[in-house]
Amino acid sequence: MVSQHVLVAPDKFKGSLTAAEVAARVTAGLGVPTVELPVADGGDGTVDAVVACGFERVTLEVTGPTGVQVEASYARQGDTAVVELAEASGLRRLPGGLEPLTSTSFGTGELIADAVRKGARRVVLGLGGSACTDGGAGMAQALGARFLAEDGSELPPGGAALKDLARIDTSGFLDVEGVEFVVASDVDNPLLGPHGAAAVYGPQKGATPDDVQVLEKALSRLAAVASRTHGLMGAVEHDDRPRPMGVAGAPGAGAAGGVGFAALAFLHADIQPGIEYLLDLLGFGDHVTGARLVITGEGSLDEQSLRGKAPVGVAQAAAKAGVPVIAVCGRRTLSDEELGAAGIEAAYALTDLEPDPAVCMAEAGPLLERLAARIAAERLQGE
Known part of the structure; x- marks a missing residue:
C-alpha cells in the first residue's frame, strides 16, 4: 500500500489547546493530507x-x-x-x-x-x-x-x-x-x-x-x-x-x-x-494503516511522558505498524536518546520558536502552525 497521509494523533496542550485543537493547528501548518485523531490517556481531556x-x-x-x-x-x-x-x-x-x-x-x-x-x-x-x-x-x-x-x-x-x-x-x-x-x-x-x-x-x-x-x-x-x-x-x-x-x-x-x-x-x-485501551477504542490501528508519518504530542514532553502518557503510547502503537513518529510539544526536557528509546524520532517544541513560556501558552495555536510548517519543510518535502 502506498503511504499517503500523515496521522495527527496528539493529546492536549494543558492550559492552552484541547487535543482536537492541537490536531487542527498541526494540520493547518503541514499543508499535506492528514487524518486527525485526537487522543487521551484517561485523564483530563x-x-x-x-x-x-x-x-x-x-x-x-x-x-x-x-x-x-x-x-x-x-x-x-x-x-x-x-x-x-x-x-x-x-x-x-x-x-x-x-x-x-x-x-x-x-x-x-x-x-x-x-x-x-x-x-x-x-x-x-x-x-x-x-x-x-x-x-x-x-x-x-x-x-x-x-x-x-x-x-x-x-x-x-x-x-x-x-x-x-x-x-x-x-x-x-x-x-x-x-x-x-x-x-x-x-x-x-x-x-x-x-x-x-x-x-x-x-x-x-x-x-x-x-x-x-x-x-x-x-x-x-x-x-x-x-x-x-x-x-x-x-x-x-x-x-x-x-x-x-x-x-x-x-x-x-x-x-x-x-x-x-x-x-x-x-x-x-x-x-x-x-x-493503549483508548487508542484501541478510537481505532488507531485502522487510521495508522497507510500513513507515512505519525505526529503526536502533549504540552510538556518530560519524564512523566515516559510513564504511560499519550505520546509514548502512540509511538508504541505506531511502531507495530512500522510508521515513524515525531512529536510536538510546548516544551521538552527529554533528551534525543530518551525520545529515541521511547520510539519518537524527534520532537519539535514551541520553545524552539519562542523562549518565553507565557507567550507559548498564550499563542500556542499560531506557534504550533509555524512548527508544523517547519516539520513539513524538513520531513515531508519530496515524499
Missing part, C-alpha cells in the same frame, strides 16, 4: 478527545467535589460510554481552594448512573485530575450504596468521614448486571500504604501531613469494612497475582484518590493501561 473522534457528548448537572452543582459531560457511542472523573470530580471543579478531607466523587457516580440508565453496556472510566481522596465512596453512594456509622446514620461526604464507617448497605445499588466496566488508567498505586492514595496523591490535593494520616486511617477503615461486611475483596480475580488485602492492594486501587478501589470492589471493573 478524555471526553473532549473521544467526542472529537465521533462520540456524542451528553451533558447534565451533577454534584461537584464540594457539593456545588456543576455541568459535566460524558461521551457515548452505541452502547459504549466514556466517563472522565475530572469532568465531575476534578480539581478544576473546585469553586475555591482545595478541600482534601471533604471533597467527594459523588458526581462521577451520577454520570455513570445516567449512562447505564440510558443503555450503556460498557462504561470506560478515565481516572485523573481528581479533587478527592474518598476511596470512591462518593461514586458508590451516587450508585445507591449507603455508608453508615455505628448509629445507622449516613456518613457525610469526603474521605475523612470514612474513619467512622461501620457498615456498607448495597441493597439499593444500581442494577449493573451485564454492564462491563473498564478503568483506563496507568496509575498502579494500591489504596493504602506509602505508595497509596493518601500518601502519594493527597498532598497534590492540598492534604497536610496530618491530613494524610487522617485519610490513610479512613481509607484503611473503608477497606476493612468492605472486606468484612460484603466480601468485596474477592470480587475481582482476573489473574493469579498475589494481592495483599485483596482489592485494596490491587495495582490501580489507589488511582484518583481511591476511586480505582471502588471501581474494582463495587463495579468489578477491569483496569487497563489508559492510552
Whole structure:
C-alpha cells in the first residue's frame, strides 16, 4: 500500500489547546493530507478527545467535589460510554481552594448512573485530575450504596468521614448486571500504604501531613469494612497475582484518590493501561494503516511522558505498524536518546520558536502552525 497521509494523533496542550485543537493547528501548518485523531490517556481531556473522534457528548448537572452543582459531560457511542472523573470530580471543579478531607466523587457516580440508565453496556472510566481522596465512596453512594456509622446514620461526604464507617448497605445499588466496566488508567498505586492514595496523591490535593494520616486511617477503615461486611475483596480475580488485602492492594486501587478501589470492589471493573485501551477504542490501528508519518504530542514532553502518557503510547502503537513518529510539544526536557528509546524520532517544541513560556501558552495555536510548517519543510518535502 502506498503511504499517503500523515496521522495527527496528539493529546492536549494543558492550559492552552484541547487535543482536537492541537490536531487542527498541526494540520493547518503541514499543508499535506492528514487524518486527525485526537487522543487521551484517561485523564483530563478524555471526553473532549473521544467526542472529537465521533462520540456524542451528553451533558447534565451533577454534584461537584464540594457539593456545588456543576455541568459535566460524558461521551457515548452505541452502547459504549466514556466517563472522565475530572469532568465531575476534578480539581478544576473546585469553586475555591482545595478541600482534601471533604471533597467527594459523588458526581462521577451520577454520570455513570445516567449512562447505564440510558443503555450503556460498557462504561470506560478515565481516572485523573481528581479533587478527592474518598476511596470512591462518593461514586458508590451516587450508585445507591449507603455508608453508615455505628448509629445507622449516613456518613457525610469526603474521605475523612470514612474513619467512622461501620457498615456498607448495597441493597439499593444500581442494577449493573451485564454492564462491563473498564478503568483506563496507568496509575498502579494500591489504596493504602506509602505508595497509596493518601500518601502519594493527597498532598497534590492540598492534604497536610496530618491530613494524610487522617485519610490513610479512613481509607484503611473503608477497606476493612468492605472486606468484612460484603466480601468485596474477592470480587475481582482476573489473574493469579498475589494481592495483599485483596482489592485494596490491587495495582490501580489507589488511582484518583481511591476511586480505582471502588471501581474494582463495587463495579468489578477491569483496569487497563489508559492510552493503549483508548487508542484501541478510537481505532488507531485502522487510521495508522497507510500513513507515512505519525505526529503526536502533549504540552510538556518530560519524564512523566515516559510513564504511560499519550505520546509514548502512540509511538508504541505506531511502531507495530512500522510508521515513524515525531512529536510536538510546548516544551521538552527529554533528551534525543530518551525520545529515541521511547520510539519518537524527534520532537519539535514551541520553545524552539519562542523562549518565553507565557507567550507559548498564550499563542500556542499560531506557534504550533509555524512548527508544523517547519516539520513539513524538513520531513515531508519530496515524499
